[in-house]
Amino acid sequence: MKDNTAASAMRPFVVKSLAILAVVAIILLLPQIFQTRFAQSLLNQIGIAVIFALSYNMLLGQGGMLSFGHAVFYGLGGFMAIHTLKMVNNGVVPIPTELVPLIGGAFSCIFGLIFGLISTRRAAIPFALITLGIGELIASCALIFPSFFGGEEGVSANRWTDVTLSPLNFGRAGEVYLLIAAWMLVCVFLMYLLTRTPLGRMANAVRDNPERARFIGYNPHMVRTIQFSLSAFFAGIAGSLFAINFEIITAHALGMMASADVLMMTYIGGVGHFFGPILGAVLVTFLQLVLANITHAWLLYFGLLFMCMVLWAPNGISGLIMLHEPVWKAGLFKKLLPSYGRALVPGLVLFLGVIILVEINYHLSLSTNPESPMSLFGIEISAQSAPPWIASLLLMTVGFLFFRKAAFQVRDAWDEVTRRMRKGEH
Amino acid sequence: MLEFILLSCINTLIYGLLLFMLSSGLTLIFGLMNVLNFAHASFYMLGAYFAYEVSTHIGFWPALVFAPLGVGLVGIFIERYGLRSVHKYGHVAELLFTFGVFYVVNELVILIWGRNPVAYKIPEMLDFTLMSAMGTEFSAYRAFMLLISVSMFAVLFFAITRTRLGLIIQAALTHPDMVGSLGHNVPLVFMYVFGGGAALAGLAGVIGGNYLITEPAMALNLGPIVFVVVVVGGMGSLTGAFVASLLIAALQTFAVGFEVSLSDLLALWGVSAPDAGGFFHDLLRIEISHTRGMMPYLFMVLMLVFKPKGLMGTREE
Amino acid sequence: MPETILSLKGIHKNFGESEIITGVDLDVFRGERHAIIGPNGAGKSTLFNLVSGLYPVSEGRMELKGHDITKLAPHRINRRGLSRSFQTTNIFPKMSVFENIRCALLWPMGFGHSFWHLCERKKALNDRSRMVLEQIGMADRALMPAGALSYADQRFLEIGITIAGGAEIILLDEPTAGMSRHEIERTVNFIREVTEGKTLVIVEHDMGVVFDLADRISVLVYGQIIATDSPEAIKKNEKVREAYLGKEAV
Numbered sequence: 001m002k003d004n005t006a007a008s009a010m011r012p013f014v015v016k017s018l019a020i021l022a023v024v025a026i027i028l029l030l031p032q033i034f035q036t037r038f039a040q041s042l043l044n045q046i047g048i049a050v051i052f053a054l055s056y057n058m059l060l061g062q063g064g065m066l067s068f069g070h071a072v073f074y075g076l077g078g079f080m081a082i083h084t085l086k087m088v089n090n091g092v093v094p095i096p097t098e099l100v101p102l103i104g105g106a107f108s109c110i111f112g113l114i115f116g117l118i119s120t121r122r123a124a125i126p127f128a129l130i131t132l133g134i135g136e137l138i139a140s141c142a143l144i145f146p147s148f149f150g151g152e153e154g155v156s157a158n159r160w161t162d163v164t165l166s167p168l169n170f171g172r173a174g175e176v177y178l179l180i181a182a183w184m185l186v187c188v189f190l191m192y193l194l195t196r197t198p199l200g201r202m203a204n205a206v207r208d209n210p211e212r213a214r215f216i217g218y219n220p221h222m223v224r225t226i227q228f229s230l231s232a233f234f235a236g237i238a239g240s241l242f243a244i245n246f247e248i249i250t251a252h253a254l255g256m257m258a259s260a261d262v263l264m265m266t267y268i269g270g271v272g273h274f275f276g277p278i279l280g281a282v283l284v285t286f287l288q289l290v291l292a293n294i295t296h297a298w299l300l301y302f303g304l305l306f307m308c309m310v311l312w313a314p315n316g317i318s319g320l321i322m323l324h325e326p327v328w329k330a331g332l333f334k335k336l337l338p339s340y341g342r343a344l345v346p347g348l349v350l351f352l353g354v355i356i357l358v359e360i361n362y363h364l365s366l367s368t369n370p371e372s373p374m375s376l377f378g379i380e381i382s383a384q385s386a387p388p389w390i391a392s393l394l395l396m397t398v399g400f401l402f403f404r405k406a407a408f409q410v411r412d413a414w415d416e417v418t419r420r421m422r423k424g425e426h
Numbered sequence: 427m428l429e430f431i432l433l434s435c436i437n438t439l440i441y442g443l444l445l446f447m448l449s450s451g452l453t454l455i456f457g458l459m460n461v462l463n464f465a466h467a468s469f470y471m472l473g474a475y476f477a478y479e480v481s482t483h484i485g486f487w488p489a490l491v492f493a494p495l496g497v498g499l500v501g502i503f504i505e506r507y508g509l510r511s512v513h514k515y516g517h518v519a520e521l522l523f524t525f526g527v528f529y530v531v532n533e534l535v536i537l538i539w540g541r542n543p544v545a546y547k548i549p550e551m552l553d554f555t556l557m558s559a560m561g562t563e564f565s566a567y568r569a570f571m572l573l574i575s576v577s578m579f580a581v582l583f584f585a586i587t588r589t590r591l592g593l594i595i596q597a598a599l600t601h602p603d604m605v606g607s608l609g610h611n612v613p614l615v616f617m618y619v620f621g622g623g624a625a626l627a628g629l630a631g632v633i634g635g636n637y638l639i640t641e642p643a644m645a646l647n648l649g650p651i652v653f654v655v656v657v658v659g660g661m662g663s664l665t666g667a668f669v670a671s672l673l674i675a676a677l678q679t680f681a682v683g684f685e686v687s688l689s690d691l692l693a694l695w696g697v698s699a700p701d702a703g704g705f706f707h708d709l710l711r712i713e714i715s716h717t718r719g720m721m722p723y724l725f726m727v728l729m730l731v732f733k734p735k736g737l738m739g740t741r742e743e
Numbered sequence: 744m745p746e747t748i749l750s751l752k753g754i755h756k757n758f759g760e761s762e763i764i765t766g767v768d769l770d771v772f773r774g775e776r777h778a779i780i781g782p783n784g785a786g787k788s789t790l791f792n793l794v795s796g797l798y799p800v801s802e803g804r805m806e807l808k809g810h811d812i813t814k815l816a817p818h819r820i821n822r823r824g825l826s827r828s829f830q831t832t833n834i835f836p837k838m839s840v841f842e843n844i845r846c847a848l849l850w851p852m853g854f855g856h857s858f859w860h861l862c863e864r865k866k867a868l869n870d871r872s873r874m875v876l877e878q879i880g881m882a883d884r885a886l887m888p889a890g891a892l893s894y895a896d897q898r899f900l901e902i903g904i905t906i907a908g909g910a911e912i913i914l915l916d917e918p919t920a921g922m923s924r925h926e927i928e929r930t931v932n933f934i935r936e937v938t939e940g941k942t943l944v945i946v947e948h949d950m951g952v953v954f955d956l957a958d959r960i961s962v963l964v965y966g967q968i969i970a971t972d973s974p975e976a977i978k979k980n981e982k983v984r985e986a987y988l989g990k991e992a993v
Contacts, residue, residue: 215817300534
């Protein structure tokens with residue numbers, strides 16, 4: 001009897017450990033499965049983005065702090081890392097490449113503490129403004145301190161050194177992937193544990209009700225400052241890995257647009273669940289690299305996706321997934337599927353119309369010769385003739401009308417499902 | 427030297443009033459709706475592009491009227507069908523929404539007008555030197571910009587102090603919690619104020635776009651400065667925004683003229699800076715004119731640290 | 744003479760032109776249950792907000808256990824052993840009931856801003872959280888989001904958060920506001936139970952609750968305390984009758 005309970009208590013632990021081991025194994029084996037150069041580069045960037053987005057969510061999701069300047073710490077960490085690499089190259093200091101991110105992270109953490117002290121007295125709008133100001137301040141500093149930021153062309157170094165802890169020397173992209181993956185696993189694990197520490201819990205409490213937190217002994221300013229500098233630490237690690245991966249870093253890495261990227265990436269993934277930013281980082285980085293090769297309009301689609309999330313899915317993709325969890329458990333998911341299917345088709349039609357409109361406009365405004373024919377989905381069309389315009393407007397109108405109709409059906413299906421789940425409870 | 431001061435004063439006035447045209451709308455929107463409109467500079471950009479489009483087809487004078495109206499309509503549309511529906515999720519969601527608008531408008535402008543600056547020119551009628559004093563030329567267009575800014579200021583002042591809507595806005599600015607209890611159609615007031623603020627920014631774009639430059643980066647370049655103005659002036663204070671506009675303009679305009687660095691100062695004291703290179707080398711060699719870009723932000727950060735209410739603000743939030 | 748735990752001397756508070764508190768002197772003794780009553784707008788909640796550090800005082804001196812706390816921030820006053828509740832429900836609505844209580848225990852149990860301990864692994868912390876939950880009768884709803892509780896339960900949770908840390912002096916601001924007769928009775932018993940051996944200062948409108956609970960009563964009228972005495976003496980006090988009980992006699 002006793003053995004039995006012990007065994008059943010052990011089982012979730014064993015299952016959990018096995019699942020984690022499997023995930024780690026898959027992550028480490030990914031480059032063996034996808035061996036193209038493009039895939040290598042993609043995997044490296046995803047790993048970096050995951051750390052960066054999770055560190056951003058320590059502010060936005062866990063601490064309720066909307067920052068417009070998080071890339072400052074990404075960039076500062078990156079610059080510190082590249083200078084460290086450079087010193088290793090020149091034989092000044094023998095720091096193994098594996099530990100360089102630690103130096104970048106620590107550097108960012110110190111700046112995080114300073115900027116955190118001055119920016120986190122209040123959250124919400126004042127915080128957003130100060131971080132924006134600090135971001136612009138550091139970005140403009142980049143041009144007048146060329147010895148650290150390298151001016152327009154940035155700073156570069158060579159990651160291929162003999163000073164390493166492991167047998168790897170990080171000459172090839174595949175070896176760098178192992179470094180990034182290892183740091184990613186460590187950082188994800190640490191950031192997850194952080195949410196369960198007294199600081200992590202109080203960050204949530206301060207986010208929800210800063211006034212009450214003051215009357216249980218905590219100073220919201222201090223809680224936010226520490227959370228902020230820890231988040232800067234992880235952003236610095238991500239930035240360092242960026243520097244190691246590309247062997248160059250420029251002031252763009254700490255600018256406003258880089259901050260905007262991580263904000264949108266995190267938000268699209270969803271700030272309400274720990275795994276949300278991971279989804280966001282994987283999805284957005286993937287789209288970024290794949291779509292940037294196909295279309296100029298990637299940033300527009302990215303912006304539109306973000307707007308849709310803000311308007312209709314404020315908890316991001318992870319929020320949408322978790323919304324379905326109780327439905328799935330109640331076995332009612334199949335009740336939703338038909339309405340989803342009916343919404344999907346007109347949704348795609350609408351989207352196709354938007355794509356055609358956007359692409360012909362880009363062709364007209366950006367290509368050297370607007371009269372030249374362009375190719376869209378393998379079809380040669382002339383952007384200056386009427387048919388593509390008419391087709392696009394037609395698709396958009398039809399798609400929109402049917403999508404609206406389907407949206408009502410989705411709502412009805414949801415009403416039905418919630419009613420049933422309530423009944424099931426009683 | 428006198429010339430430099432005179433020229434800088436005029437430039438300060440022009441740039442400052444342009445900033446005020448943007449910051450007044452932003453301040454009104456923030457004061458009334460508690461929404462920090464990240465996309466405000468996008469309206470400025472749209473104003474310039476609309477004016478470019480209208481002036482190439484019809485002419486500059488119609489553009490002066492139609493472009494701000496068009497931008498105002500865009501603003502109304504965004505408030506009615508976007509901002510209003512995220513209102514229930516709180517201020518952070520509203521800020522995120524306007525940030526999204528900023529981002530998308532930027533890309534749309536590139537989509538329609540391309541990445542390069544467009545040839546939005548000063549109308550020929552105003553393209554002559556009005557007067558020149560002490561070798562400093564003062565073009566007619568600058569006089570025209572001043573005229574427009576001052577008359578806009580007069581109209582705004584009249585609208586706020588003399589009309590019903592203006593009185594509601596004033597009441598709301600000083601007692602933000604009371605907006606709801608004023609017994610007016612609050613969402614409608616919000617919509618008009620948002621549209622009006624957008625139209626003001628659009629007007630700034632019409633007269634500023636050809637004076638400065640009309641390009642897709644113009645919103646990104648000017649937007650943060652407008653935030654600086656609003657923060658320094660005090661969130662929700664129109665007078666503060668006015669003073670801060672001129673202050674920031676002066677700071678940026680006058681900085682250009684000073685090609686003095688720390689090492690020059692040291693040299694005055696008879697100390698010659700070591701020529702070692704590195705970070706301190708940079709620090710000593712920075713000329714004040716190079717800090718033009720960072721000056722407003724430094725000012726804003728210091729302001730928020732030491733006097734979070736701003737120059738004239740009454741609210742801390 | 745009993746030991747004074749909280750002492751207010753010549754407290755003034757003005758908001759702009761209007762003076763809300765116009766010179767309050769008050770000594771609260773260790774271990775007593777002290778009620779502050781007074782008509783609406785007398786400044787009772789303001790007084791609490793001053794003592795707990797939410798607003799700065801305009802003039803005067805406050806001492807907690809002999810230490811000056813006049814200029815201290817709320818969290819510092821709290822760390823010195825004073826805990827308060829709010830008139831309107833003030834909890835962490837998105838966090839679970841258990842989490843609400845556990846957060847209130849973190850500082851008193853010495854975890855500070857630690858990011859190197861895991862809450863789940865701290866047996867003493869979790870045991871005590873569960874104990875407080877039992878005490879407020881919510882062990883069965885531990886995992887519910889606090890915002891989903893009924894109004895009365897949220898008030899209970901609020902008191903739970905206030906007492907959880909084991910503060911020596913507890914300020915309750917109208918704990919029974921908006922409750923039904925039955926719930927009020929339950930609340931009074933509950934307050935008596937959880938503040939056993941502690942000092943309690945309570946602002947309350949319900950005279951039944953006040954006379955039932957308090958060892959001493961202070962009457963605050965127009966920003967001044969016109970009397971501090973035992974319940975019986977307060978009932979007989981002419982000035983009090985005139986200023987307060989006469990109008991809203993219970």
